[in-house]
């Protein structure tokens with residue numbers, strides 16, 4: 001099957017947008033345009049939402065969970081069958097290293113499998129109410145869910161919103177970012193091929209400010225599931241409030257990586273570069289501020305820098321590449337601006353920060369030391385390959401500084417002391433943490449942020465709660 005699609009996926013048909021506008025796709029590794037997709041207009045978005053609502057009421061909502069699961073398993077099977085074309089598509093579209101792209105496609109398949117299996121285990125309760133009788137709860141689908149996703153992990157995030165929403169019986173209108181619509185359209189195609197009824201999954205590339213806001217405000221949309229920047233998340237929450245729409249928001253981060261003196265410093269230093277430079281730093285979970293206990297600071301920095309220098313930066317279509325280009329020239333400029341500002345302030349760039357090739361939006365992983373807590377680069381999300389490392393002396397003071405961030409998405413703690421691991425895990429204000437590891441995302445576990453990093457949880461059985469309303473039914477007994 002050819003998974004390349006350029007039309008809007010509305011009511012089972014891939015078709016041009018009403019105004020004939022196109023979104024040009026640029027390969028970040030070559031800076032060359034290589035594809036065009038249709039750009040949805042306001043009218044297209046309204047048609048997609050109305051079609052999704054009809055598909056919801058016309059059968060998907062009422063289909064037995066086991067039948068919905070069969071379709072989801074089928075989607076997963078087709079994703080697995082098409083892992084290579086999908087990975088190549090993502091690699092070309094956003095410069096993602098091909099090995100990572102393949103892993104992310106397979107993650108998407110696992111997400112569909114998880115929710116296909118999970119929906120039959122998403123139990124309600126029977127409640128012994130004081131009045132007697134029989135009282136029970138039902139998880140019911142909401143209706144049309146708008147899933148608005150970013151460009152940094154386009155395929156897995158589209159899957160981890162669509163799969164639980166569909167498993168629970170909702171219809172989904174998926175809006176990919178303009179920079180990365182190709183695998184979302186391919187998912188629309190695979191879902192139709194798998195037997196998902198027309199209209200149950202609509203895919204609409206288009207401008208966030210235009211059709212994104214139609215999705216957020218349209219009266220037929222019951223839930224907005226958004227992953228993207230905190231700035232847009234705040235705007236979406238405001239817009240959704242007048243209709244009291246349910247929202248879940250997965251937003252930005254500035255995650256800490258905390259290295260205690262009693263940890264396996266060699267292991268922490270060897271693994272930490274990819275906890276911030278993977279996906280060229282364009283990762284909401286990037287551990288971009290590293291706190292190292294002073295007793296091991298020099299040793300850690302030396303090893304971290306050596307491991308960062310050894311990363312293979314290059315053509316994302318080559319298997320050996322670990323760090324590809326940034327998604328766009330603009331995204332690279334943001335990182336370079338942070339680095340220029342740090343240089344003006346006399347901060348020390350220990351390695352990287354230069355452009356290794358004349359073509360492509362590449363930037364070599366940059367390591368800064370000597371930064372101060374008030375520096376913008378230490379406080380703000382860079383969303384590029386830039387990390388800062390600072391020493392700390394006192395655990396409590398370090399934790400105060402960690403928690404002073406408005407963000408609270410992810411983070412790592414490196415220590416051999418179990419008491420400390422548990423104490424610090426409890427005190428760090430973030431939704432996801434790993435100890436002696438940098439793993440943030442598990443299909444089976446909840447993922448999301450505290451504070452300005454978001455509201456609600458993706459993944460795990462928790463996500464199903466976010467795509468359902470809880471109904472209580474009481475049956476009187478004579």
Ligand code: NAD
Pocket residue numbers: 148149150151152153175176177178206207208209211212213216227228229230232233235236250251252253283284381383409449453454
């Ligand atoms: P973005 O907020 O600019 O865009 C995300 C999506 O929202 C895109 O589809 C965009 O078209 C749409 N959009 C933009 N303006 C809109 C509006 N006014 N109304 C409705 N939709 C609108 O973010 P981005 O640049 O694509 O992604 C980078 C950001 O995403 C970073 O801040 C990153 O930390 C965050 N992110 C968070 C997570 C997480 O799970 N917490 C995961 C990945 C990325």
